[in-house]
Amino acid sequence: MLFLVRMDVKVPTHLSAAEFDAIKAREKTYAEQLQREGAWRHLWRVVGEYANYSVFDVPSNDELHRLLSGLPLFPFMTVHVTPLAKHPSAIQ
Amino acid sequence: MLFLVRMDVKVPTHLSAAEFDAIKAREKTYAEQLQREGAWRHLWRVVGEYANYSVFDVPSNDELHRLLSGLPLFPFMTVHVTPLAKHPSAIQ
Amino acid sequence: MLFLVRMDVKVPTHLSAAEFDAIKAREKTYAEQLQREGAWRHLWRVVGEYANYSVFDVPSNDELHRLLSGLPLFPFMTVHVTPLAKHPSAIQ
Amino acid sequence: MLFLVRMDVKVPTHLSAAEFDAIKAREKTYAEQLQREGAWRHLWRVVGEYANYSVFDVPSNDELHRLLSGLPLFPFMTVHVTPLAKHPSAIQ
Amino acid sequence: MLFLVRMDVKVPTHLSAAEFDAIKAREKTYAEQLQREGAWRHLWRVVGEYANYSVFDVPSNDELHRLLSGLPLFPFMTVHVTPLAKHPSAIQ
Amino acid sequence: MLFLVRMDVKVPTHLSAAEFDAIKAREKTYAEQLQREGAWRHLWRVVGEYANYSVFDVPSNDELHRLLSGLPLFPFMTVHVTPLAKHPSAIQ
Amino acid sequence: MLFLVRMDVKVPTHLSAAEFDAIKAREKTYAEQLQREGAWRHLWRVVGEYANYSVFDVPSNDELHRLLSGLPLFPFMTVHVTPLAKHPSAIQ
Amino acid sequence: MLFLVRMDVKVPTHLSAAEFDAIKAREKTYAEQLQREGAWRHLWRVVGEYANYSVFDVPSNDELHRLLSGLPLFPFMTVHVTPLAKHPSAIQ
Amino acid sequence: MLFLVRMDVKVPTHLSAAEFDAIKAREKTYAEQLQREGAWRHLWRVVGEYANYSVFDVPSNDELHRLLSGLPLFPFMTVHVTPLAKHPSAIQ
Amino acid sequence: MLFLVRMDVKVPTHLSAAEFDAIKAREKTYAEQLQREGAWRHLWRVVGEYANYSVFDVPSNDELHRLLSGLPLFPFMTVHVTPLAKHPSAIQ
Numbered sequence: 001m002l003f004l005v006r007m008d009v010k011v012p013t014h015l016s017a018a019e020f021d022a023i024k025a026r027e028k029t030y031a032e033q034l035q036r037e038g039a040w041r042h043l044w045r046v047v048g049e050y051a052n053y054s055v056f057d058v059p060s061n062d063e064l065h066r067l068l069s070g071l072p073l074f075p076f077m078t079v080h081v082t083p084l085a086k087h088p089s090a091i092q
Numbered sequence: 093m094l095f096l097v098r099m100d101v102k103v104p105t106h107l108s109a110a111e112f113d114a115i116k117a118r119e120k121t122y123a124e125q126l127q128r129e130g131a132w133r134h135l136w137r138v139v140g141e142y143a144n145y146s147v148f149d150v151p152s153n154d155e156l157h158r159l160l161s162g163l164p165l166f167p168f169m170t171v172h173v174t175p176l177a178k179h180p181s182a183i184q
Numbered sequence: 185m186l187f188l189v190r191m192d193v194k195v196p197t198h199l200s201a202a203e204f205d206a207i208k209a210r211e212k213t214y215a216e217q218l219q220r221e222g223a224w225r226h227l228w229r230v231v232g233e234y235a236n237y238s239v240f241d242v243p244s245n246d247e248l249h250r251l252l253s254g255l256p257l258f259p260f261m262t263v264h265v266t267p268l269a270k271h272p273s274a275i276q
Numbered sequence: 277m278l279f280l281v282r283m284d285v286k287v288p289t290h291l292s293a294a295e296f297d298a299i300k301a302r303e304k305t306y307a308e309q310l311q312r313e314g315a316w317r318h319l320w321r322v323v324g325e326y327a328n329y330s331v332f333d334v335p336s337n338d339e340l341h342r343l344l345s346g347l348p349l350f351p352f353m354t355v356h357v358t359p360l361a362k363h364p365s366a367i368q
Numbered sequence: 369m370l371f372l373v374r375m376d377v378k379v380p381t382h383l384s385a386a387e388f389d390a391i392k393a394r395e396k397t398y399a400e401q402l403q404r405e406g407a408w409r410h411l412w413r414v415v416g417e418y419a420n421y422s423v424f425d426v427p428s429n430d431e432l433h434r435l436l437s438g439l440p441l442f443p444f445m446t447v448h449v450t451p452l453a454k455h456p457s458a459i460q
Numbered sequence: 461m462l463f464l465v466r467m468d469v470k471v472p473t474h475l476s477a478a479e480f481d482a483i484k485a486r487e488k489t490y491a492e493q494l495q496r497e498g499a500w501r502h503l504w505r506v507v508g509e510y511a512n513y514s515v516f517d518v519p520s521n522d523e524l525h526r527l528l529s530g531l532p533l534f535p536f537m538t539v540h541v542t543p544l545a546k547h548p549s550a551i552q
Numbered sequence: 553m554l555f556l557v558r559m560d561v562k563v564p565t566h567l568s569a570a571e572f573d574a575i576k577a578r579e580k581t582y583a584e585q586l587q588r589e590g591a592w593r594h595l596w597r598v599v600g601e602y603a604n605y606s607v608f609d610v611p612s613n614d615e616l617h618r619l620l621s622g623l624p625l626f627p628f629m630t631v632h633v634t635p636l637a638k639h640p641s642a643i644q
Numbered sequence: 645m646l647f648l649v650r651m652d653v654k655v656p657t658h659l660s661a662a663e664f665d666a667i668k669a670r671e672k673t674y675a676e677q678l679q680r681e682g683a684w685r686h687l688w689r690v691v692g693e694y695a696n697y698s699v700f701d702v703p704s705n706d707e708l709h710r711l712l713s714g715l716p717l718f719p720f721m722t723v724h725v726t727p728l729a730k731h732p733s734a735i736q
Numbered sequence: 737m738l739f740l741v742r743m744d745v746k747v748p749t750h751l752s753a754a755e756f757d758a759i760k761a762r763e764k765t766y767a768e769q770l771q772r773e774g775a776w777r778h779l780w781r782v783v784g785e786y787a788n789y790s791v792f793d794v795p796s797n798d799e800l801h802r803l804l805s806g807l808p809l810f811p812f813m814t815v816h817v818t819p820l821a822k823h824p825s826a827i828q
Numbered sequence: 829m830l831f832l833v834r835m836d837v838k839v840p841t842h843l844s845a846a847e848f849d850a851i852k853a854r855e856k857t858y859a860e861q862l863q864r865e866g867a868w869r870h871l872w873r874v875v876g877e878y879a880n881y882s883v884f885d886v887p888s889n890d891e892l893h894r895l896l897s898g899l900p901l902f903p904f905m906t907v908h909v910t911p912l913a914k915h916p917s918a919i920q
Contacts (some may be wrong), residue, residue: 175831273319355511416617
């Protein structure tokens with residue numbers, strides 16, 4: 001089951017650069033892990049913004065929320081989820 | 093080069109159902125053709141809406157506009173384009 | 185799997201009152217059927233508006249889109265879907 | 277009398293994690309108590325967001341405001357209330 | 369129980385002026401009746417707009433929806449309802 | 461001359477609770493005084509929000525601005541003013 | 553008492569050009585008359601739009617609504633009114 | 645003096661295709677003429693939309709409005725103008 | 737050449753009251769000076785808000801930006817500029 | 829390939845004026861360099877705002893993101909990118 005997810009990151013000013021870098025490193029590991037496992041199907045940067053559009057493939061809404069709320073950057077993100085369905089003209 | 097495209101269709105009230113069905117049939121053929129050629133990489137229905145999110149892979153902005161403005165449903169659509177870039181945490 | 189759905193109806197001016205009444209009667213039958221089957225868990229009127237908030241319980245995004253796009257009033261509606269997950273403080 | 281309520285939480289940066297955890301613990305107790313008493317009929321997480329949609333069943337607007345403004349997280353929330361009425365097609 | 373209601377009227381172009389005048393006359397009668405009965409406590413014109421802000425005093429959400437959806441101009445209105453509660457600094 | 465005023469309060473984080481309580485106490489006194497004098501005709505809490513809708517009755521725009529900008533909570537408020545006129549269907 | 557007023561005109565498609573020209577001619581006469589009388593203090597075109605920003609000087613909200621709702625183009629306009637007060641740094 | 649102008653065209657449904665094509669042909673002639681004269685410095689298509697971003701170089705606001713309101717497509721356009729100034733880091 | 741300008745001031749919390757008062761005093765001097773010189777033609781307070789609507793009369797966009805960006809309160813303001821043109825029904 | 833880019837700068841309050849001036853100096857050098865190299869084709873100030881509209885000419889979305897995210901002011905900017913295509917009426 002697919003969902004389009006947009007994530008916008010707002011860099012916190014109450015953390016040191018080193019603290020935030022550590023969070024970003026954990027985020028990268030987490031994102032790569034979910035991509036390898038197949039749940040995070042696509043991950044694209046929005047040009048010019050500290051934001052991404054992603055496509056997740058998950059068995060349930062609960063699982064999607066578990067994955068998103070587990071993001072190390074989650075406390076610094078605005079996240080918006082759009083459920084997707086099969087399109088009648090899609091050939092895949 | 094990837095672009096996220098959202099298309100919202102507004103059914104015209106000044107066309108007959110048969111006229112609009114004919115346009116939709118041409119749209120389906122056109123969409124399937126572009127998908128086979130690789131330019132229209134993904135096509136998903138937005139759940140509950142007469143709308144889709146798509147990803148296009150094109151060599152230029154001009155080519156993307158040519159493809160989108162050639163859609164048989166283009167006169168009845170609101171289209172919004174977001175340019176995408178490679179994300180540093182993407183493993184693809 | 186639960187989804188909150190808001191539906192806003194815009195009465196078409198190119199149909200006769202009798203034609204639109206017939207559509208509304210089919211809508212009522214359809215809505216009651218889905219409620220009896222358990223897919224349409226809640227249906228509330230938004231006070232002062234020709235609109236409702238509903239909760240659907242469906243096994244997939246595809247099934248939700250099938251149910252919503254099958255609504256007799258679908259061509260006259262603006263629909264917005266929000267995926268819901270279990271809340272850690274919910275006791276149900 | 278039913279009301280749909282959306283609550284969005286913004287984590288304060290001027291409190292320590294321990295202070296905020298204590299507030300969240302009180303919030304959980306409060307939410308569970310109101311659910312057991314029947315005033316807080318439904319509580320769902322919005323997927324991907326620190327937010328919920330809830331349905332309250334209260335005898336009056338004043339009582340609803342008393343319950344909402346008493347939430348331990350109220351100072352950190354944006355709350356929006358939509359009054360609901362019985363829908364003519366609802367079978368409940 | 370008080371509610372602030374904003375109503376914006378959009379004059380239909382598919383009715384004759386005489387037809388719309390007849391609807392407006394019924395609206396006036398209806399509004400005056402509800403004011404005399406006490407349910408429609410205040411009715412003010414928004415300066416420069418075909419719109420009003422009103423305050424209704426009703427025993428329930430269902431009753432408010434019954435009154436608003438019964439307005440002869442209801443099909444031509446956008447209506448927005450805000451529930452009100454007693455303010456701790458109000459002296460009334 | 462009547463004006464609808466909406467005031468939304470944002471609690472400042474750079475003041476102590478005691479400092480803000482003192483401002484709120486002055487606000488209450490100020491609001492009660494203006495109500496007794498007749499300039500602040502109605503004061504209602506917006507359910508679920510730290511906000512109010514009010515109706516002021518003043519002889520001029522200048523006087524309304526003087527009253528509003530004199531509110532002890534004014535520096536912490538977003539205020540929006542809508543001028544009201546007599547409605548032709550109002551019976552008052 | 554001053555008010556800033558923005559008026560946006562939407563040309564109706566159900567009137568002939570001659571009918572609409574006649575309305576515009578009456579609008580021009582009406583606008584010139586109110587300017588000569590002093591109530592319509594300023595009238596500026598918004599560059600690139602069929603819209604104007606105006607300043608009215610009127611003794612009351614009721615009078616302003618009477619003047620605005622009497623505009624021959626009023627049925628085809630979106631009007632927004634902002635009440636103005638004397639600014640402490642204004643030297644006029 | 646430079647202005648950024650965005651123009652969005654909405655195709656009218658009350659004109660025949662031939663009538664609208666004639667207007668578009670006049671628009672093209674008009675646009676090319678203004679570009680040759682130097683007033684319309686840049687003209688770009690917004691990808692995926694029946695819209696353009698343009699830069700005009702004109703001696704005054706009045707002249708800009710004269711040029712824009714003279715566009716054959718002006719009655720079918722939404723136009724938004726942003727005044728531009730020299731940027732301190734621009735090397736041109 | 738006329739421009740309508742709206743300025744909204746946001747009081748900074750990282751300055752002392754004395755520091756901000758000093759900036760406001762410089763702002764007042766600056767505003768009065770530009771009014772006397774004729775560039776700042778009108779200055780009105782928006783009722784209920786820490787904001788003003790102003791009309792500037794300047795020979796160019798560059799000059800307008802120089803004047804606005806020189807405002808002592810500029811770092812604490814949101815400014816929006818609308819270019820104005822002569823209206824065909826204006827009698828001035 | 830052309831892109832219209834709007835950048836809005838928000839001055840940070842957690843940096844000293846000297847620190848921010850150093851960043852702005854690096855920004856100026858960076859912007860001038862990209863203009864000389866031809867990637868940053870146009871750079872205009874938005875009148876009255878700490879913002880610019882720019883046109884970039886780049887071979888790809890990835891390159892555009894590399895240039896924009898490398899801006900010394902990037903952490904303090906809101907950036908929005910609009911892809912542009914050749915317009916059929918453009919004579920360039």
